[in-house]
Amino acid sequence: MYLVANIDQEICAATSCKLCTQYCPEANTIQYDTEAGKDKGLKYGSAYVAVDRCKGCAQCVWVCDNMAKHKAIKMEMIDQIGDQALTPNITYQEKNTKAVLASPWQS
Amino acid sequence: MSLDYVKFTPGFGKFMPKEYRDMVEHGPFGKKTAVSQVGTFKEIMEEHPMCAGCAMTLFIRLAFIAFPNPEDTITVGTAGCGRLAISQAAVPFVYGNYGDQNGVASGLSRGLRLRFGDKPKDVVVMAGDGGMADIGFAQTLHSWFRKEKFTTIMLDNEVYGNTGGQESGMTNKGQVLKMAPLGKKFEKMDMLGMAKVAGCAYVATVVPNNPRRVESVIKKAILIAREVGPTYIQAYTSCNIEYAIPTDQVMQDAKDVENDRYKFQEYITDEAKEHLATLYGYKEYLPKPAAAVTKG
């Protein structure tokens, strides 16, 4: 098993910093869903990780902890985080992306 | 080399991989995309074998986002780590022999000018410090002396990364590396000074821990190279393997190095300022209104 980044939507959607999306070295990996969390009354939408592209470097964790100071990202074992965003289930919309969450183990 | 080359032949779209369809439909081609919007559009760089947490990868990713017209751009590279990522993008990539990149780019940019006249076609060289300051040194400097109109970007990781840790001209004095066990005996080369002496119209240093600045210097460098002259960007893109930087400390290192020896520097000629102001609306370079004459 290996570690991937996992973003806490409750914390992320309460801010709108988007810093992690600019600092992940991998392209198309930290995506942004401007609607995420709005059903729970959170304001801004949330970043999420396409786990099949994440290389587990934890740079986003450093950026979220030290630059944004939100502490919304943790490295977790990929088999312990349930349903995740996978590239085949991500759709690009106008100025937004959306993922249908699925388990990385069934596809 | 035009917007058409990314589009599908009618009827064939459905056979294309999802990533390709996303790129055509939601990529940056023909639009103005910015670093501030990442995560909401499809980037043109795809998966590649660069190491986890590599700052060079981050820089190259930001560079592709910053290209003013990716559909009218050709990248040129050479042996070294960077090409592993630069080649995995939907922008034509020319792989020069080791050190040949600025010679190849010279011919290419002249050819494109002959073929396409005034329509801007951007040529961007991205190569390592070894490829540019050591092996390709003569070709790099001569392209500047000849005032070749394209952008040269050094991916400066201060080591030959791809071949396992030899010192380069850009390594710092005293640095011990796997294959420089006694430490480097000479100073880091002043490529910025040489770029100015050789006649570059725009010279800047940048560190990827400031994505917006990376975007801004790359845009300026490419736009200036279209008509004014050669432009040079020197980017600190640490090698976390050869310098043993834990991947979650790569941005801390970038910050430390920026404060130490990679402070932001930008040099721009008056001609280049005028070009950016008049053709591309850069307000900061518009001539200042003459100060009101004080009555005496």
Ligand SMILES: Cc1ncc(C[n+]2csc(CCOP(=O)(O)OP(=O)(O)O)c2C)c(N)n1
């Ligand atoms: C003519 C020639 N000589 C040597 C090599 C072997 N070689 C491949 S990559 C490389 C080092 C690259 O170092 P640098 O340009 O600093 O880029 P980095 O890998 O550090 O990004 C060398 C020496 C080659 N490919 N061609």
Ligand code: SF4
């Ligand atoms: S761990 Fe690294 S590769 Fe994965 S999302 Fe974070 S920054 Fe990107």
